[in-house]
Amino acid sequence: MKGILFVLSGPSGTGKGTICKELLKRGIGLNLSVSATTRECRKDEVPGVTYHYVSTDEFRRMIDNSEMLEYAIFNGNYYGTPKESVIKLLGEGKDVLLEIEPQGALQVKQLMPEAVLMFIIPPSMTELKSRLIGRGRETEEEIAERINAAKWELAQADKYSVHIINDELDKCVEDVTAYIQQKRDERVRIENLMNEEI
Amino acid sequence: MKGILFVLSGPSGTGKGTICKELLKRGIGLNLSVSATTRECRKDEVPGVTYHYVSTDEFRRMIDNSEMLEYAIFNGNYYGTPKESVIKLLGEGKDVLLEIEPQGALQVKQLMPEAVLMFIIPPSMTELKSRLIGRGRETEEEIAERINAAKWELAQADKYSVHIINDELDKCVEDVTAYIQQKRDERVRIENLMNEEI
Numbered sequence: 174m175k176g177i178l179f180v181l182s183g184p185s186g187t188g189k190g191t192i193c194k195e196l197l198k199r200g201i202g203l204n205l206s207v208s209a210t211t212r213e214c215r216k217d218e219v220p221g222v223t224y225h226y227v228s229t230d231e232f233r234r235m236i237d238n239s240e241m242l243e244y245a246i247f248n249g250n251y252y253g254t255p256k257e258s259v260i261k262l263l264g265e266g267k268d269v270l271l272e273i274e275p276q277g278a279l280q281v282k283q284l285m286p287e288a289v290l291m292f293i294i295p296p297s298m299t300e301l302k303s304r305l306i307g308r309g310r311e312t313e314e315e316i317a318e319r320i321n322a323a324k325w326e327l328a329q330a331d332k333y334s335v336h337i338i339n340d341e342l343d344k345c346v347e348d349v350t351a352y353i354q355q356k357r358d359e360r361v362r363i364e365n366l367m368n369e370e371i
Numbered sequence: 372m373k374g375i376l377f378v379l380s381g382p383s384g385t386g387k388g389t390i391c392k393e394l395l396k397r398g399i400g401l402n403l404s405v406s407a408t409t410r411e412c413r414k415d416e417v418p419g420v421t422y423h424y425v426s427t428d429e430f431r432r433m434i435d436n437s438e439m440l441e442y443a444i445f446n447g448n449y450y451g452t453p454k455e456s457v458i459k460l461l462g463e464g465k466d467v468l469l470e471i472e473p474q475g476a477l478q479v480k481q482l483m484p485e486a487v488l489m490f491i492i493p494p495s496m497t498e499l500k501s502r503l504i505g506r507g508r509e510t511e512e513e514i515a516e517r518i519n520a521a522k523w524e525l526a527q528a529d530k531y532s533v534h535i536i537n538d539e540l541d542k543c544v545e546d547v548t549a550y551i552q553q554k555r556d557e558r559v560r561i562e563n564l565m566n567e568e569i
Contacts, residue, residue, distance in 0.1 A: 177529075282484070286480070286484075286530055287529040287530055294560070294561070294564065295564070297564070297567060298564055298567040298569045299567065299569050302569055320569070324565060327561050327564055327565050328565065330557070330561045331375075331485040331558070331561075332484055332485055334532060335557075336557045336560065336561070338560075359528070359533075359534045360529070362492070362534065362536075363492070363525050363528045363529075363534070366492065366493070366495070366496055366525055367522060367525050367526065369495060369496040369497065371496045371497050371500055371518070
């Protein structure tokens with residue numbers, strides 16, 4: 174029985190990173206695949222655990238060889254998900270969780286139509302904006318850019334399997350967990366039907 | 372606001388025809404698109420309502436021009452969904468319901484990734500077999516073929532948006548209706564976010 178590829182995505186500021194951390198803490202059998210990046214390894218990071226650190230040439234070679242499930246460039250550095258490690262985990266029957274930007278999520282869906290895309294949405298755009306301001310990572314101009322990007326991303330929302338609102342974190346994590354369980358139940362049911370002797 | 376394309380599919384004998392009729396009876400704002408076929412018009416049928424009746428040459432021309440969203444051949448006749456009429460209805464903001472075989476449903480999903488595919492599954496293969504026998508339409512050999520086809524179709528189940536069991540018809544129609552409502556709610560919510568002034 175192959176594992177399920179769950180992709181958690183949503184506009185910047187919807188809290189997908191926090192949701193992922195909560196999901197992993199709950200120990201519900203989700204496996205993270207280690208991403209690759211061309212940026213330098215920071216002091217507190219562990220190669221092969223935090224990221225696979227590769228050169229820009231090597232990263233570009235992997236793109237050319239279709240070895241990346243998705244990739245994107247942030248601040249001049251490449252970030253991506255090597256296909257091999259994801260496929261290996263799924264082949265071992267393990268469910269995989271990817272937390273990626275909407276553009277990457279749609280790339281994954283094109284290459285693997287069976288991926289389950291969960292779209293995290295904010296309760297309102299006003300709330301999204303105040304969260305972006307609140308975390309204090311971006312300039313005013315960058316925040317305006319992120320709001321614009323969010324609008325484009327929302328326009329693609331119908332390509333996702335499900336939308337989940339992140340209004341209150343605990344409730345949102347519960348909803349994501351329930352949806353993951355629903356997909357697992359579907360898989361078990363199909364497998365039982367296929368194995369039934371008639 | 373564009374309409375949503377709902378596709379109801381599932382192995383032969385799962386009752387998708389009956390479910391569709393029930394959905395339409397309930398008047399929940401779903402529009403059927405009229406299929407095209409090369410088979411002859413029967414006495415009780417109305418051209419342009421039951422089907423669009425076209426010649427085999429015309430049907431093949433439509434396939435070659437990518438004018439068919441999906442098509443299949445049964446008993447030597449072509450059956451298919453003309454893309455134009457579906458796109459027109461969706462453009463007018465109307466939700467469309469297609470009831471098609473799994474192979475056609477997967478064709479639609481490839482051409483229109485935003486289509487919502489609902490997979491109707493039987494409570495068990497034993498039950499599916501006895502329903503096929505019960506309706507008395509096929510020979511024993513044809514039933515064995517349909518069971519084999521069902522196994523292939525079940526193996527593609529992870530490409531659908533949702534699985535719904537048809538154990539008890541009323542319950543099943545309720546579940547389908549609730550899922551359609553969920554998708555409509557998602558669309559309204561996204562639209563509200565996109566229109567929000569901030």
